[in-house]
Amino acid sequence: MAAMTLYDKLWNHHLVEQWDNGSALIYIDRHLLHEVTSPQAFEGLRLAGRKPWRLGANLAVPDHNVPTGADERRGGVAGILDPISRLQVQTLDDNCRAFDIVEIPINDVRQGIVHVIGPETGATLPGMTLVCGDSHTSTHGAFAALAHGIGTSEVEHVLATQCLVQQKMKNLQVRVSGRLQPGVSAKDLALAIIGRIGTAGGTGYAIEFAGEAVRALSMEGRMTLCNMSIEAGARVGVIAVDEITIDYVRNRPFAPRGAMWEAAVAAWRDLHSDEGAKFDRVVELDGAAIEPQVTWGTSPEMVTSVHGHVPDPAGMDSPSRAAAVQRALDYMGLRPGMPITDIRPDRVFIGSCTNSRIEDLREAAAVVRGRRKADSVRQVLVVPGSGQVKRQAEAEGLDRIFLAAGMEWREPGCSMCLAMNADRLGAGEHCASTSNRNFEGRQGSGGRTHLVSPAMAAAAAVTGHFTDVRQLVEVAA
């Protein structure tokens, strides 16, 4: 048999039917649901008189709209102040009850961002196909799962048929040699890759991340990297199974046990690209050369090193590129040529499906420890990705480090990543954010987002401007 890529293997394992017209029917093992992209899908089932194909494949959780303030949160769904948000979360509860779908409710300790709780509970397993009505479903590819975001029509389609009609993607390998330097994280790697290939660089491809720097990442780091595949245009990002994967999954609540665990692990060990597998495209990066990254514009590809400068459209060859940069600078309120370290955030957000796991909070806390929020920074929100992450962080005393520094320790949810709840930027405010999108208005109408790693967000929070975190860590040491 010809050498296959990891993506080819996952595709073949789940191929129900190949059609002559190039499309195929692909079986879906796991379907995660949240309150924003599911109501119209349930309504569709209801109108057509259809039922879910396999109830046990589905797991629902409210995350996008949930308030993160402890007081508002205490009242559960009924306590959500915004009536439109409350109705949406209530509708998820009602639909799950009506269709008999397992839901982790708002104040369950396991509640959290759908892409945090899937892996954490073991609902995400290697070798599975996993979809969710959310583009950051690529996160789960860190487990060598074929995972991608879908629209609401496809949410309904998966509920009704346990399948999706798909066209096979092309294979792109991103190979990162060397080791990331201390203080440089998976987030910096993700941003550097997007800076290199662009936000449409991965369109039509499934990306496999490989190489020494990727192998050295923890599962948390791998999730961060795969999470942002979509910001490079690729719906899917995967990483091969190794001991780090297996160690992470072992003993998770929904992971297999005993003899079934052994059988699963034996199967999972084949979840890697074969020697000599052919990729349609290969991109190589030197991991050791990557510095902490900061975005300056309104697209994740508008990124540079913390030691870089805001670009000057005047010096650009392409008029369309110059116009795009000028528009971004106008929106961001930045001067051409200014050093990145001169940008002063008004708020800092540490959270989101990209960077709200325990390791992210540890990295941020290590920088904050013994320091205080800069006076010029109005607010620092630290929002754990799930109730379990929150509990673990509190057991380690991380909450007290943030609180002692004048920062806010919140309840889990998507929060200021997309500002569907009350956590949002004011017009013109700059934010150092560990989220994934710096689009216009994403974190609040007129808000100005700079994407960074958790350690870099913490460094900006305590110094009042973007700072190479390696300088702070050295000072502390």
Add this chain to the structure above:
Amino acid sequence: MTPFSHHEGLVAPMDRANVDTDLIIPKQFLKSIKRTGFGPNLFDDLRYLDEGQPGADCSGRPLNPDFPLNFPRYQGATILLARENFGCGSSREHAPWALADYGFRVIIAPSFADIFYNNCFKNGVLPLVLTAEQVDTLFASVYAHEGFTLEVDLRSQRVMTPAGDVFSFEVDAFRKQRMLEGLDDIGMTLKSADTIRRFEAQWRQRSPWLFGSLDTAAER
């Protein structure tokens, strides 16, 4: 779904690259539990001078006079001419819902983001890829001629200008057929229900750990 085979309509320009789905329909409108009514909030941040609120009436809101969709000459447009990587970012199907609800039936661009592209076909909106040069030509025509229209024929996969220029485009056979007939995707897939059941039984035997129960009592 409304079938689509042939369409002729007024063209409006959206002259910027990487238009993301947050820009097409901002997050506050995603709180709706309906599929309709997003049209008045299409491109809300660009279209109005104030901040849009879900559920609010848009008829009295101050319009941004610099935004092309507000120009008298583009009122009634049904074809949107756009730049590369249109529809990037969030998977929200609210983006094609808003475009369709506004009245757009065709989006022309040199490239689209994958998820958005796929979502369009589910909603009777044709995302149509032309080369960057062809798109440049069309932008020039839209700006030069008030009332510029295009004719789009899905069956023959051609775009025709009033001057008689013809551009061919590619579209995969499955999506084209569905669009032409306005077929219900789920109904089509369920024709293969027996095959799905056979596959599922084999797959369960081979990977039983993927079929475990998630049903544990909620923990407070």
